[in-house]
Amino acid sequence: MARQLIDQFAAQLPEDRRASVYGGSKVGHEKRTKVLFDHFPDADRLRELAGEIKQHVVENLDTYLPKIEASLIAAGVKVHWAATAEAANKAVLDIMRARGATRMVKSKTMVSEETHLADYLQQNGIDCLETDLGEFIVQIDGDHPSHIVKPIIHKNRREIAQSFERHGLGAYDDDPQTITRRARRFLRKKYLEADVALTGGNFLVAESGRLVLVTNEGNSRFCLAATKTHIAMVGIEKILPRDRDLALLLNLLARSATAQQLTVYTEFIKGPRSSTQPDGPEEMHVILVDNGRTDVLESDCREILRCIRCGACLNVCPIYRQASGHAYRSVYPGPVGAVLSPLLAGKKFPELADLPKASSLCGACNEVCPVNIPIPDLLLRLRNKGKEEGAKIASAGTPPMGGWAVLATQPMLWKTAMMGGKILDVLPEKFVPVPAFRAWTDQRTLPGWRGGVFRKWMRTRETKPRQPTVGP
């Protein structure tokens, strides 16, 4: 029996990397719980409500999409639609070419990771620079983000200092303060030289046509203060019905993501800058991106489209903490990724069909999710889909259950096996001569053997009927 790919990855993860990911995610989770419940008497009610609002949007996208299009246009925004990653990237390039623009500064957006926008633009002669500190480090390292909110959770300061040195940003110095100041100095020149700012969008409000962006560093604000063109790439599921719903969602997003009451910068954008404002884009584009989302909408896992990318489920997940984000081989790691990545993969579903198995189904992800997504249920549905579609990878790491089935249907055999099982208590697991069993116990220890107890209890229990209880 082959090991699950994610297990293999986890087993080979260098110890300091595991320590970074484990420590970072654990702290993130603990702070979140404290802040959310200290601040609100009924935090769980907030999660349920937010979930209901987003589910409503997901199930009514057919009316919300034309609505958001109309409100954006009314706000002076040019709206583009992109069915695929290629179409989305091309839309960006076309806008840049039409403006004769060659330099882009980019704020963190997950959807542009999905479409590999930065690589595509570089290949087409566009200078495209990530401005979020974590994403910037990932970019100069040719690495990939390993967390959707904290992209370099897997790196320590020594590695970062080394890459800064390699890229001519100063002699080795691993003080986080120095690292941050050097990035500040380097990037502010770039903002001012750039022609175009690319951002994602945390929310798009249907009634007002507002695009809402949150960052802590102020990089998206700098992008939008310094450049003349703003392009926002936004997934079609990012809509909220009303402005007032923002009060609920923003409160939950910041607390779930980084245990803050509010993200430092929350920007509400309604078209290009006004004529009295000297700084900021004269032209604004929104690209509404599908790239597999309509497949998800069609599936029985459409609840995952409620996701607001807060990363709380990653932080709490025992598998994510041990394996790190790269183990998920896709843009979205952790519990959300285990559901979303295989679904977004479309025809390539079989290649990621093992991800839904990277879960102990403990339910912690559902419990922390600010939009109350029943992730464990969705994982089970996807396991089923993997099985039905015969994806080989989906059964890797599953102990063969055939033998168990034979045992369980033959009482005599079962009895013997129950007695024989005691051997496992004395025989070290690694000496069990069954490879399938070994592969499974490599990373796990069995509890002490308790088989056969039920039968014994059954035989010796008192059979006297219970006295009828006398009513009051």
Place this chain on the structure above:
Amino acid sequence: MNDRDSILGRVRAALAPLKVRAPLPDWEREIVIMREARGNVDAWTLFATRMKAVNGTPLDTAPALVALLEKENAFVGYCDPALWPKLKPSFPATFTVETTFDRTRVDHYAFGITRAAAGIAETGTLVLKDASTSSRLAALAPWIHVAVLARDTLFHDLPEAVDALGEDANVIWCTGPSKTADVEGILIEGVHGPGLQVALLLD
């Protein structure tokens, strides 16, 4: 078929089998107001407490601002031309203050003074709007940003501020100084935006 039609077509097809669609719930604004902000609290007191909690600096007199800038060794800066006549009498001649922001010299300015459209007491947040911010860059690029705030513009809580977003093309809420915890989770302030965020109450 263009992408718009194909996306909308696929969305409609995907939703067609649903017999009932999830309704849009209504909700009471009180449920998202923090414990600390419930009941009767003076807006400026709450604002100042909450702003300090996120490492912001609330001040209520112009001399206090001058003292802070001197302490920070920040003698060169920008000020919104409409605000300068009001502040000028408090600034000694050691200061050089410009009323146009030259983007080719962003690092020349140690501070930027602009107007805040409002504040949110519950979260200690400054609300900047394009209509009243004389320059987005001046409120962002210098190490110190001073947002001048009028008492009667304070919102009590976040839902109130959301209701008042209005028609401005750009509204930004700033809650404390720019920050990151990307490097080993260690908090560092002043990444791309101000390392020191000041709110100056000026009635």
